[in-house]
Amino acid sequence: MSTPDPQDFLDLDGQLDDAERDIATTVRAFATRRLAPHVADWFDAGTIPDPRGLAKEFGELGVFGMHLSGYGCADAGDVSYGLACRELEAIDSGVRSFVSVQGSLAMGAIHRFGSEEQKQQWLPGMAAGEVLGCFGLTEPDSGSDPGSLRTRARRDGADWVLDGTKMWITNGSVADVAVIWARTDEGIRGFAVPTDSPGFTATVVPRKLSLRASITAELSLSGVRLPASARLPGAQGLGAPLSCLNEARFGIVWGVVGAARSCFLAALDYAKTREQFGRPIGAFQLTQRKLADMVLDVNHAGMTALRIGRLKEAGACHHSHISLGKLGNVRAAQRVASAARSVHGANGITLDYPVLRHLLNLETVATYEGTEEVHALGLGQALTGHSAFR
Incomplete structure (x- = not known):
């Protein structure tokens, strides 16, 4: 064998x-x-x-x-x-x-x-990739608590007029259409907003130390006038944008397995080729223990992702399953990236190797689309039947 x-x-x-x-x-x-x-x-x-x-x-x-x-x-x-x-x-x-x-x-x-x-x-x-979109839910003062968003949409005759600010919006400055979530007199509603609409502006967020191979923007809507046909008719209440986030979180459950695998394989290759004290560092016990822990995390995360994927395809995936996957798999990927950086020694802090880049990115992945605290409390609610949010 x-x-x-x-x-x-x-x-x-x-x-x-x-x-x-x-x-x-x-x-x-x-x-x-x-x-x-x-x-x-x-x-x-x-x-x-x-x-x-x-x-x-x-x-x-x-x-x-x-x-x-x-x-x-x-x-x-x-x-x-x-x-x-x-x-x-x-x-x-x-x-x-x-x-x-x-x-x-x-x-x-x-x-x-x-x-x-x-x-x-x-x-x-x-x-086809000919039209780019973004998703505007998060605001400067409304991250983990999207129910407190302040962006407003008011009726003006047959039109809607939107005012507000959205923050940390991936693809925001290059998008052709922005899905914007706003508070109305009837509750939270979604709108497909052409980004060339008068009053819509997007400003790139500068000086990021993580997720740098990505475009992140702040969106400002000042009296953006839209026809009634711009409102997403099926989107009613906070559950609508949260269901979209659940889909994206599913991608994170899988994505971080790739980041972890990349860091582990980089560390394994480095450990086999880097010599100290006359031997490859992979021949030393402490390095082998790091590699063993890494391969555990990579494969456990992969099993979790595959199981949740099969549940989702069977229509049996609860949102708390995805919370479990995001919480556990991101933590695992962070452990792997950190250990892989240590295996690389000083070389690990350069862009010649992927490990610190992945580690920095995972700090953002751990935060967006639900912080680890939010997912932990979501699991707690699923387990106990009691919400700790309110």
């Missing part, structure tokens, strides 16, 4: 069907060829230099809204979408966010809550 493959120690990919394996292989090949040679430079520069060009390539690859059906979307299934996220985040969390914000948040909201006219207007172009 052969020694297990370090890249997939438990042969989890052996649990995939042929179509799922093909998708994972295709996305990994694209990511290795097109993204890996450039991502360190993008991170160093603090941006994606040609987001529209990259979006068209992602559209050709078929990853935008790939788990959605119709309107040019691939209808590839939840596990297939998760595998794509895994392979993209193995390169960088920022490029996975680029895809998941477009597909799960912006496209997902329009696909689930939009009118047929809105779906026809936006989704085919978004699936």
Whole structure:
């Protein structure tokens, strides 16, 4: 019997069907060829230099809204979408966010809550990467408590007028359409806002130390006037945007497995080739213990992601399952990235190796779309029946 493959120690990919394996292989090949040679430079520069060009390539690859059906979307299934996220985040969390914000948040909201006219207007172009979208829920004073958002939408005749500010919006400054969540007299509602609307402005957030190979913006809406047809008719109440976030969190559950795998494999390669005291550092007990802990975390996280994916495809996935996955898998990825950085020693702090870049990115991943505290309390509520939020 052969020694297990370090890249997939438990042969989890052996649990995939042929179509799922093909998708994972295709996305990994694209990511290795097109993204890996450039991502360190993008991170160093603090941006994606040609987001529209990259979006068209992602559209050709078929990853935008790939788990959605119709309107040019691939209808590839939840596990297939998760595998794509895994392979993209193995390169960088920022490029996975680029895809998941477009597909799960912006496209997902329009696909689930939009009118047929809105779906026809936006989704085919978004699936092809010709139209970019963003998702505006978080505000400067409303992060973990989205129910306290202050952005307002008021009726003015047949129109709606929106005023407010959104913060930490991925793709915000390059988007063609922004899904904006606002408080109305009838409760929280969603709107598909063309970003060329008068009164809409987007400002890039500067000086980020994490998720730098990504575009993050602050959105300002000052008297943005929209026709009644811009409101997403199926979106009523806070549950609507939260359900979209749940879809994106599912991508994170899978994505961080890729980040962890990348860090582990980098550390393993380094431990085999770096010599100290006349021996490869991988021959020392303390380094082997670090590598053993890493491979445990990578494979446990992979099992969690696959199980949640199968539950989701069976229609049996509760939102607390995804909270468990995000909380546990992000923690595991952070442990792996930190240990991998230590294996690399001083070399680990440079962009010549991926480990610190992943570690810094994971600080953001641990925070956005639900902090670890929020997910822990969500699990606590599922276990006890008592909410600790109010």
